[in-house]
Amino acid sequence: MTLALSKRNRLRQFLVLSPPLLWTVLFMFAPYTILVVYSFWRAQFPLAVPDFQFGNYIEIFTDPQYARVLLRTAKIAGLVSLLALLLAFPYAYFLAFKVRKPGLRLTLYMAVVAPLWVSYLLRAYTWKTILGTEGLLNSFLMSTGILSEPSSVFLYNQTAMVVTLTYVFIPFMVMPIYAALEKIPPNLIEASGDLGEGAIATFARITVPLAMPGIVAGFTMTFCLSFGDFISPILVGGPDGLMIANVIAAQFGAALNWPLGSALALVMLVIVLGIITASDRFERLGQARLS
Amino acid sequence: MTALETSVPAITAVRSTSRKPRRWGASLGWGLAIGTVLAFLYVPIAVLVLFSFNTSRSLSWPMEGLTLDWYRTLAGNEQLIEAVGNSFYVATCSTILTLLIGVPAALALDRLSFPGKSAFRKLVLLPIALPGIITGISMLILFRMVGFTLSLETVIIGHATALLAVVVTQVYARLQRLPRSYEEASADLGANGLQTFFLVTLPNIRSSVIGAGLLSFTLSFDEIPVTFFLTGRDNTLPMYIWSTMRRGLTPEINAVGALIVAFSAVLIVLSVILMRDKPGAR
Amino acid sequence: MTDIVTLNNISKHFGPVIGVDNVSLSVRSGEFVTLLGPSGCGKSTLLRMIGGFEEPTQGSVVINGDDVTHLPPNKRPVNIVFQDYALFPHMSVGKNVGYGLRVGGVRRTEVADRARAALELVGLGDRFDAKPHQLSGGQRQRVALARAIVRRPKVLLLDEPLSALDANLREAMQVELKRLQRKVGLTFIMVTHDQTEALALSDRVVVMCDGRVVQDGTPDTLYDRPSSTYVAGFIGTTNLFQGQVHGDTLHALGQKLVVPEGLAPEGRTLTFGFRPEKAEILTAAVAGNGTLPATVTDILYHGNSARIVVEVSGSPLSIDRTISDARHASGLPDIGDQVQIAIQPDRIMVLADEAAA
Ligand SMILES: Nc1ncnc2c1ncn2[C@@H]1O[C@H](COP(=O)(O)OP(=O)(O)OP(=O)(O)O)[C@@H](O)[C@H]1O
Ligand SMILES: [Mg+2]
Numbered sequence: 001m002t003l004a005l006s007k008r009n010r011l012r013q014f015l016v017l018s019p020p021l022l023w024t025v026l027f028m029f030a031p032y033t034i035l036v037v038y039s040f041w042r043a044q045f046p047l048a049v050p051d052f053q054f055g056n057y058i059e060i061f062t063d064p065q066y067a068r069v070l071l072r073t074a075k076i077a078g079l080v081s082l083l084a085l086l087l088a089f090p091y092a093y094f095l096a097f098k099v100r101k102p103g104l105r106l107t108l109y110m111a112v113v114a115p116l117w118v119s120y121l122l123r124a125y126t127w128k129t130i131l132g133t134e135g136l137l138n139s140f141l142m143s144t145g146i147l148s149e150p151s152s153v154f155l156y157n158q159t160a161m162v163v164t165l166t167y168v169f170i171p172f173m174v175m176p177i178y179a180a181l182e183k184i185p186p187n188l189i190e191a192s193g194d195l196g197e198g199a200i201a202t203f204a205r206i207t208v209p210l211a212m213p214g215i216v217a218g219f220t221m222t223f224c225l226s227f228g229d230f231i232s233p234i235l236v237g238g239p240d241g242l243m244i245a246n247v248i249a250a251q252f253g254a255a256l257n258w259p260l261g262s263a264l265a266l267v268m269l270v271i272v273l274g275i276i277t278a279s280d281r282f283e284r285l286g287q288a289r290l291s
Numbered sequence: 292m293t294a295l296e297t298s299v300p301a302i303t304a305v306r307s308t309s310r311k312p313r314r315w316g317a318s319l320g321w322g323l324a325i326g327t328v329l330a331f332l333y334v335p336i337a338v339l340v341l342f343s344f345n346t347s348r349s350l351s352w353p354m355e356g357l358t359l360d361w362y363r364t365l366a367g368n369e370q371l372i373e374a375v376g377n378s379f380y381v382a383t384c385s386t387i388l389t390l391l392i393g394v395p396a397a398l399a400l401d402r403l404s405f406p407g408k409s410a411f412r413k414l415v416l417l418p419i420a421l422p423g424i425i426t427g428i429s430m431l432i433l434f435r436m437v438g439f440t441l442s443l444e445t446v447i448i449g450h451a452t453a454l455l456a457v458v459v460t461q462v463y464a465r466l467q468r469l470p471r472s473y474e475e476a477s478a479d480l481g482a483n484g485l486q487t488f489f490l491v492t493l494p495n496i497r498s499s500v501i502g503a504g505l506l507s508f509t510l511s512f513d514e515i516p517v518t519f520f521l522t523g524r525d526n527t528l529p530m531y532i533w534s535t536m537r538r539g540l541t542p543e544i545n546a547v548g549a550l551i552v553a554f555s556a557v558l559i560v561l562s563v564i565l566m567r568d569k570p571g572a573r
Numbered sequence: 574m575t576d577i578v579t580l581n582n583i584s585k586h587f588g589p590v591i592g593v594d595n596v597s598l599s600v601r602s603g604e605f606v607t608l609l610g611p612s613g614c615g616k617s618t619l620l621r622m623i624g625g626f627e628e629p630t631q632g633s634v635v636i637n638g639d640d641v642t643h644l645p646p647n648k649r650p651v652n653i654v655f656q657d658y659a660l661f662p663h664m665s666v667g668k669n670v671g672y673g674l675r676v677g678g679v680r681r682t683e684v685a686d687r688a689r690a691a692l693e694l695v696g697l698g699d700r701f702d703a704k705p706h707q708l709s710g711g712q713r714q715r716v717a718l719a720r721a722i723v724r725r726p727k728v729l730l731l732d733e734p735l736s737a738l739d740a741n742l743r744e745a746m747q748v749e750l751k752r753l754q755r756k757v758g759l760t761f762i763m764v765t766h767d768q769t770e771a772l773a774l775s776d777r778v779v780v781m782c783d784g785r786v787v788q789d790g791t792p793d794t795l796y797d798r799p800s801s802t803y804v805a806g807f808i809g810t811t812n813l814f815q816g817q818v819h820g821d822t823l824h825a826l827g828q829k830l831v832v833p834e835g836l837a838p839e840g841r842t843l844t845f846g847f848r849p850e851k852a853e854i855l856t857a858a859v860a861g862n863g864t865l866p867a868t869v870t871d872i873l874y875h876g877n878s879a880r881i882v883v884e885v886s887g888s889p890l891s892i893d894r895t896i897s898d899a900r901h902a903s904g905l906p907d908i909g910d911q912v913q914i915a916i917q918p919d920r921i922m923v924l925a926d927e928a929a930a
Contacts, residue, residue, distance in 0.1 A: 012484045013399075013403050013405065016395050016398055016399050017395070017399045017403065017405060019391065019395055020392045020393070020395050020396035020399060020411075020415070020455075021399075021411065023392045023452070023455075024396075024411065024414050024415055024455075027430065027433075027448060027451075027452045028415075028417070028418075028452060029414060030433055031426075031429035031430050031432065031433040032429055034433050034436060035425075035428070035429040035432060047435075087327070087328050088328075090321075090324040090325075090328075091324065094321055094325055108325070110559075110563070111332065111333075112328070112332065114555075114556075114559050115332055117506075117509050117555040117558060117559050118551065118552050118555045119513045119529065119548070119551045119552075119555070120515070121513065121515060121529045121532060121533060121536075122339060122532070122544075122547075122548040122551060122552075123335065123336070125339075125532075125536055125544065125548070126335040126338055127335060128540065129338065129339075129540055129545075130335060130338060132540070134349050136338060167331065167332070167335065170328075170331075220420070221420065224421075224422070225420075225422070227422065228421070228424055228516075229422070230424055230516065231516075231533075234537070235536070245422060245424045245516075248428065249424065252428055252431065252520065258432065261428060265424070265425050265428055265429070269421070269425055272420065272421060272422065276420050470657060472655045472657055473659050475646065475653075475659065476653070476655060476659040476720075477672070477676075478625075478626075478645060479624060479625075479647070479651075480647075480672050480673035480720070480721075480724065481647045481673050481676050481677045481724065482647055482676040483647055483676075486676045490676070491661055494661075495661075495662065495663060
């Protein structure tokens with residue numbers, strides 16, 4: 001709608017636009033900019049002094065411990081996304097193609113989405129109570145006689161992290177995959193069947209390519225969310241499961257090196273934005289190919 | 292970046308899939324797969340709730356007996372009650388604030404064209420995929436620089452900013468499905484911009500605004516990464532739970548958890564009821 | 574009569590796309606004017622500029638003597654009926670109709686009364702409390718009309734108001750529209766791409782093509798004296814052929830036809846045409862001066878008339894014939910028959926043409 005651009009309308013536009021614009025400039029643009037500026041400062045008691053030097057970045061790229069943490073974080077986030085995909089895809093597929101009653105479909109869909117409304121912290125916490133030395137899993141295994149004494153292998157390691165994060169973020173995988181599958185007309189799949197293709201061929205040649213945008217979106221979302229998490233590592237991760245967000249948080253807490261923390265946060269930001277951009281590209285590419 | 296649109300499950304009516312003779316193996320396989328996911332999702336929540344009634348302090352199997360003691364302890368825990376109050380305050384204020392900014396932002400993105408629009412869109416939607424910790428620390432540095440003392444109010448600003456993307460995506464999606472001709476007809480019939488917004492646009496995007504508001508409220512109520520960096524002396528509920536958790540596990544936390552689960556369930560039901568579009572509304 | 578709407582050389586560009594190209598148009602008070610043309614020719618854009626939904630790139634819009642070019646829709650004394658009706662789904666029918674009065678600050682009781690009166694005018698007085706989704710397509714159409722006229726605008730704009738209706742309903746609504754226009758004495762400017770609708774309803778038809786007005790005249794003029802093959806082709810069916818005039822003879826289709834003297838410039842090859850009902854088929858072989866020998870190739874039966882397709886020196890021509898009696902008594906020729914065709918000389922049209930230009 002290009003409404004007549006009289007002065008009056010400009011004024012109205014201005015009134016609609018100015019609160020969100022002001023807010024985004026003040027509380028989004030300004031902080032992100034300051035974050036960038038801060039990453040070039042120097043840590044000095046009590047906090048930091050203005051400077052322009054690459055010391056923080058040099059430290060990040062030369063000290064192998066940061067590379068290790070980043071790699072570990074990426075590995076865990078990747079495993080989480082993979083596990084979530086393995087669980088979510090059949091579920092979404094079942095919803096989209098096997099459930100015939102709309103009521104049941106809605107219920108099963110809501111069943112996956114609903115946990116998002118339940119406190120994230122508590123959902124992570126409950127895994128700690130399940131996996132702990134005195135936790136449910138151990139006591140259960142002992143009461144059935146499988147274990148004779150409590151094992152500590154379940155908690156405080158990367159597996160616990162992957163399980164917990166998968167649990168927390170799986171809805172973000174189901175939603176986009178279901179949305180993509182739901183758009184595939186069932187007759188397309190039937191048509192492929194009519195052409196004499198087997199179920200597996202149909203699946204590989206029609207269903208998966210058409211679901212790809214959803215899979216990519218879900219993977220991106222799950223990966224980015226896991227990548228930036230710093231609650232689960234503390235609850236179930238242990239020293240072996242510390243992730244990049246914990247290192248950043250530590251710089252703003254005990255280590256008290258805000259400039260280094262800012263630089264680390266920017267590295268994380270660049271990685272996350274890179275992944276989002278790549279997945280956007282992919283999605284647009286897919287759309288262009290489909291149309 | 293539409294993954295957060297939890298409110299509008301795209302459930303179509305009847306899809307005609309041709310009926311094929313059922314095979315036992317296939318049914319069993321599907322049942323197993325779906326059952327695994329559902330169990331994975333709900334057993335932990337059930338455990339959380341169940342152990343809030345456990346007589347013993349330890350959270351191990353088998354449960355020793357049932358009691359409401361932990362709930363009684365909660366009722367007497369002043370710190371906890373204060374944290375709950377703080378959380379309500381923060382969630383309410385940040386929801387109102389984020390709606391006041393987010394709805395005009397969605398309108399501007401959908402209905403207006405202005406220079407810098409695509410940069411504005413990117414900036415507004417950024418927090419949806421951005422780890423909360425980045426929003427948290429960047430605002431922390433800002434507040435520190437301008438000399439704000441950290442308080443619940445700084446938390447509110449942080450939450451409103453982080454949740455803006457949620458409101459904008461949901462309202463924007465609804466606006467896109469709203470024919471422009473409604474607003475044009477309203478203007479044609481003599482209504483000015485404000486009248487058109489309140490009499491025509493808002494009633495038609497009502498469900499998405501309510502949905503976004505409810506979701507913002509829960510997300511804010513539950514928020515940790517931003518709160519962690521921006522709160523002063525006062526604790527919100529999740530921050531309080533977080534600090535007790537780090538001291539040790541008690542069924543008291545389970546009791547809080549069970550209450551939160553119940554509260555969330557109420558909100559979910561509420562949102563499903565409120566957001567059901569009225570018949571005829573497209 | 575005075576001009577109620579005047580468009581002075583208005584154009585609308587959408588980036589590189591030219592929606593409307595330098596159109597000037599005057600509409601007199603009380604007139605029923607139709608904008609007719611194929612999809613994408615700029616009819617809606619023109620109408621939307623009158624309504625205030627688009628700002629012209631060039632030119633001015635004058636309504637009732639005031640230059641409103643830069644005024645928003647709510648400041649113009651016109652109302653529009655949208656193609657999709659745009660009834661507010663969250664309001665009852667009565668609230669929809671009263672909306673324009675309510676936002677205009679009319680008292681509550683008066684709003685309801687006038688809304689009810691407007692609904693009665695369109696025959697829906699009893700559906701005041703219904704919701705739009707409970708109405709049929711035709712009823713919604715009437716509500717949209719009532720809503721648009723309740724504020725007594727100077728001009729009513731209608732963007733393809735009948736296109737969403739099925740054929741029967743559309744005809745009934747055409748009658749209704751015409752009746753309503755007479756009754757309220759409003760100026761109507763309607764957009765359509767249906768030529769029968771345009772001819773049936775309008776006092777004047779404006780034919781558009783690629784954002785420009787190609788002809789502007791009464792339905793008769795347009796039908797009998799189309800200015801170009803484009804208009805002739807768009808309105809009704811026309812048989813077109815090339816020919817040259819020498820004195821009172823038209824050399825065309827390998828024959829000589831007698832035509833009124835001075836029909837067209839001497840000796841130039843031009844496009845000529847005639848309407849299917851302006852020619853006769855003579856079954857008896859009465860070859861005479863000015864008749865064309867033809868072979869019947871097709872017969873399309875339409876109930877009270879039939880279209881007979883014949884071939885004259887390799888060109889297909891259509892000829893309509895009314896049937897007053899039963900089919901077999903009507904004396905229709907059979908396919909393959911050799912016949913003679915007589916075109917009424919004064920019904921031959923000369924089409925000033927792009928081909929000639
Ligand atoms: N908002 C717009 N942005 C860009 N181009 C537009 C816009 N509105 C119309 N156009 C273009 O202007 C031209 C005229 O459009 P218009 O809608 O006036 O056609 P129309 O005659 O009403 O066609 P139809 O019968 O299909 O409704 C078209 O080429 C169209 O693509
Ligand atoms: Mg149109």
